[in-house]
Amino acid sequence: MSGKMCSGSTSIIQAQKLVDQLRVEANMEIQAASLVRYCQEHRRSDPLLTGIAASSNPFKDKKTCVLL
Structure with missing residues (x-):
């Protein structure tokens, strides 16, 4: 009889884990x-999609590189 109880409680635990996983997936x-x-x-307004105007780009180099 204790074997059946253990098996029943195992399936309940598995079912609870499945329900928890489904809740997490639904929330995602x-x-x-x-x-x-x-x-x-x-x-x-996303700069990655529209780009940044050169005049307002704070990362633009101030000086140009000149090779001799």
């Missing part, structure tokens, strides 16, 4: 959808 899908929506809403 919601977060991914939210991230996609945010990126689409802000794509016009």
Whole structure:
């Protein structure tokens, strides 16, 4: 009888782990959808997509390199 109890509790534990994993995956899908929506809403102001104007680029070299 204790063998059946152990087997039953093992399947309950496995089922609980499966439920927990599915909850995590469902939450990831919601977060991914939210991230996609945010990126689409802000794509016009994203410098990686639109580029940076040379006049406002703080990383642009101030001097040109001259080879002799």
